[in-house]
Amino acid sequence: MNHFTFSWGTNYIAVRGLLRSLGHDLTTPPRITTSIAERGIACAHPFLCFSGKLVLGQIATQLAQGERRLAFMSSLGPEACRCADTSDYLRSLFADYDGFSPHRFGGGNLGGALTNLRSHFGPHIRKSQCFRAYATFIGKVDLLHKVDKRCTRLRCQSSAPQQVRALEREALERIDRAPGPFALWRVSRWFDRAANRLPLRDEPPALRIGIVGGEHILSELDSIMAVIKGIAEGGILLDWRSGFRMLVHSDEKRLAPLKTKCRDYLHEAPSTSEIFSCAHALDFIAEEYDGLLHIYAFGCMPQTALKPILQRIATDAEIPLLSLAIGDRFAEEGLEGRLEAFIDLLSARKSQGVTP
Amino acid sequence: MNKPIWIGIDVGSITCKVVALDEDEQILASTYRRTRGRVVDAVKEGLAAVGDVVSNRRIAGCATTGSARRFVGALVGADVVTNEITAHARAALALHPNARTLLEIGGEDSKIVLLRDGIPTDFAMNAVCAAGTGAFLDQLAGRLGVPVETLGDLAGMSTRDVAIAGRCTVFAESDIIFKQQAGHRIEDIVAGACRALVRNYLNDVGKGKNIEPPVLFLGGVAANEGIRTAFAETLGLPVTVPTHHHVMGAFGAALIAKRRGIVESTMRTLDAIQTSDFRPETFVCPHCANACEIVRFVENGETVGHLGGRCERWSAKRPEAVPAVR
Numbered sequence: 001m002n003h004f005t006f007s008w009g010t011n012y013i014a015v016r017g018l019l020r021s022l023g024h025d026l027t028t029p030p031r032i033t034t035s036i037a038e039r040g041i042a043c044a045h046p047f048l049c050f051s052g053k054l055v056l057g058q059i060a061t062q063l064a065q066g067e068r069r070l071a072f073m074s075s076l077g078p079e080a081c082r083c084a085d086t087s088d089y090l091r092s093l094f095a096d097y098d099g100f101s102p103h104r105f106g107g108g109n110l111g112g113a114l115t116n117l118r119s120h121f122g123p124h125i126r127k128s129q130c131f132r133a134y135a136t137f138i139g140k141v142d143l144l145h146k147v148d149k150r151c152t153r154l155r156c157q158s159s160a161p162q163q164v165r166a167l168e169r170e171a172l173e174r175i176d177r178a179p180g181p182f183a184l185w186r187v188s189r190w191f192d193r194a195a196n197r198l199p200l201r202d203e204p205p206a207l208r209i210g211i212v213g214g215e216h217i218l219s220e221l222d223s224i225m226a227v228i229k230g231i232a233e234g235g236i237l238l239d240w241r242s243g244f245r246m247l248v249h250s251d252e253k254r255l256a257p258l259k260t261k262c263r264d265y266l267h268e269a270p271s272t273s274e275i276f277s278c279a280h281a282l283d284f285i286a287e288e289y290d291g292l293l294h295i296y297a298f299g300c301m302p303q304t305a306l307k308p309i310l311q312r313i314a315t316d317a318e319i320p321l322l323s324l325a326i327g328d329r330f331a332e333e334g335l336e337g338r339l340e341a342f343i344d345l346l347s348a349r350k351s352q353g354v355t356p
Numbered sequence: 357m358n359k360p361i362w363i364g365i366d367v368g369s370i371t372c373k374v375v376a377l378d379e380d381e382q383i384l385a386s387t388y389r390r391t392r393g394r395v396v397d398a399v400k401e402g403l404a405a406v407g408d409v410v411s412n413r414r415i416a417g418c419a420t421t422g423s424a425r426r427f428v429g430a431l432v433g434a435d436v437v438t439n440e441i442t443a444h445a446r447a448a449l450a451l452h453p454n455a456r457t458l459l460e461i462g463g464e465d466s467k468i469v470l471l472r473d474g475i476p477t478d479f480a481m482n483a484v485c486a487a488g489t490g491a492f493l494d495q496l497a498g499r500l501g502v503p504v505e506t507l508g509d510l511a512g513m514s515t516r517d518v519a520i521a522g523r524c525t526v527f528a529e530s531d532i533i534f535k536q537q538a539g540h541r542i543e544d545i546v547a548g549a550c551r552a553l554v555r556n557y558l559n560d561v562g563k564g565k566n567i568e569p570p571v572l573f574l575g576g577v578a579a580n581e582g583i584r585t586a587f588a589e590t591l592g593l594p595v596t597v598p599t600h601h602h603v604m605g606a607f608g609a610a611l612i613a614k615r616r617g618i619v620e621s622t623m624r625t626l627d628a629i630q631t632s633d634f635r636p637e638t639f640v641c642p643h644c645a646n647a648c649e650i651v652r653f654v655e656n657g658e659t660v661g662h663l664g665g666r667c668e669r670w671s672a673k674r675p676e677a678v679p680a681v682r
Binding site (some may be wrong): 315322323 | 423424438439440441442473474475476477479481536564566649
């Protein structure tokens with residue numbers, strides 16, 4: 001049985017891995033283009049966050065092409081925004097499409113995940129199948145994150161950025177083809193060896209900038225991250241630790257030490273997204289990065305709430321912070337101007353010996 | 357040998373500013389004009405006006421800034437293309453080395469830059485709304501049927517506080533209509549709108565920023581005495597409007613070009629720019645699903661460069677892919 005999904009970056013590869021483990025498949029979602037974004041803006045409520053609008057644009061486009069079975073995975077843990085469980089919202093929004101069936105995979109633990117899978121595929125799903133499907137899914141999410149992060153660093157560190165781009169493309173293809181955890185382990189080893197062979201620049205990065213913010217917009221490979229990666233190829237180290245991976249590793253056990261780290265700034269039931277962003281900002285400061293870049297989707301409530309908190313963290317640490325709300329992925333002129341100015345600012349500080 | 361000059365060009369959403377700078381970093385000539393949607397014509401007119409004053413000088417360097425900086429850089433063959441925040445900071449520090457806060461309001465952008473010990477240490481720009489910018493004043497002037505240049509004088513004649521909603525230009529217009537119907541004087545409405553713009557600015561770009569004196573107010577909107585007064589009253593600080601407040605971006609760009617130590621400028625001659633039929637065309641790149649809109653520069657019937665796109669295919673930064681614009 002074929003399903004379709006929306007993309008937050010490369011997360012669809014992991015969702016496809018889960019479905020293939022169960023004998024099903026997934027259509028590759030269309031890349032987000034102007035027309036898809038406009039379609040999402042047209043069908044969404046104006047106050048929905050911009051990431052949500054991109055998602056709706058992809059869903060509407062694929063429904064118009066005849067797809068009906070939507071499979072998606074947004075988060076396995078507590079989340080503050082509607083992206084966490086949008087099935088009812090989607091059913092209401094696309095009620096005109098006969099047979100539209102949205103299903104969010106998840107469950108929090110193996111028991112919950114098994115119940116969830118059986119509700120969608122039927123009672124014949126065995127516990128071992130469920131375990132393998134989720135092991136494949138999480139393995140792919142982790143490896144996609146590792147590739148994304150390493151390649152972004154390599155864009156700055158390597159003297160051959162074209163080879164980095166080629167390596168990233170091939171790694172994504174291999175992860176997509178890997179049928180299970182053992183194959184993923186082999187892909188991981190191949191990737192490490194290939195990445196270690198890339199030629200490196202002689203000089204250290206001119207600047208180190210830590211990126212925090214909305215996981216969904218940060219996962220958008222074709223929009224803001226294309227601009228970010230272009231800057232990295234100019235010799236500036238851009239590092240981010242958020243991403244889709246965080247959302248599937250967000251159980252209370254993993255969140256507890258992060259909450260402790262953020263206790264001076266986050267007090268009352270913060271969302272997963274806020275905890276990760278805050279903790280990562282504090283990590284970047286501890287590692288003496290030159291600046292913090294906060295990127296979030298316009299209308300994203302957790303990240304909007306986080307903005308003044310990050311500002312306080314930056315003020316306390318005397319580290320420059322630039323917050324960018326992405327409200328239209330095609331307004332790249334303003335985005336680039338702000339980033340250029342931020343880099344000029346950090347360079348001026350560094351050249352005068354001003355450090356955080 | 358003719359004495360050298362450095363040219364700075366700042367083209368934003370509404371206006372085009374051109375400055376010529378001498379060896380002592382003094383402004384020899386400057387122009388400020390509305391683009392009215394015709395960027396090429398505005399740049400040609402601006403350069404012609406400056407060229408009349410400095411015709412006996414040698415152009416030693418040129419830099420462009422503003423939201424049209426890349427396009428204009430291709431048009432004139434600029435040596436440096438820089439962002440407007442850096443350009444404004446450079447200009448402000450050249451005139452007022454002790455400045456600690458820059459407030460700048462342009463046509464559709466507004467920005468705040470914090471300076472400490474002679475370097476910019478923090479900045480912010482408006483995000484997704486133009487309510488705290490010159491566009492607000494343009495709409496106000498249009499609604500009241502008065503030239504935008506007279507708003508400052510009108511605000512100065514206000515005798516009574518009138519509260520105007522400033523969170524959105526559309527809601528502000530509704531509010532102004534209501535205040536007119538309620539019989540408020542136009543001078544009081546204009547002063548109320550100036551305070552609304554300042555409130556919006558400080559709640560958006562100024563939020564959380566440590567605004568310390570000396571405070572400089574830059575940009576074309578700084579000519580409006582009503583806005584300057586509203587800033588001073590709201591902040592409780594003196595707000596200085598520098599002499600060249602309206603061309604500070606172009607001044608800063610020219611300074612950056614001068615201090616770059618350019619050996620031989622790539623800028624085209626002023627005559628070549630004036631006689632050029634340089635024009636932009638757009639097309640959608642067919643090579644992938646991104647469908648990027650690409651700007652193609654055409655001159656004398658030939659493609660001389662490209663701008664735009666999310667990959668390196670059309671990037672003007674890669675000379676092997678794109679012939680240099682000369």
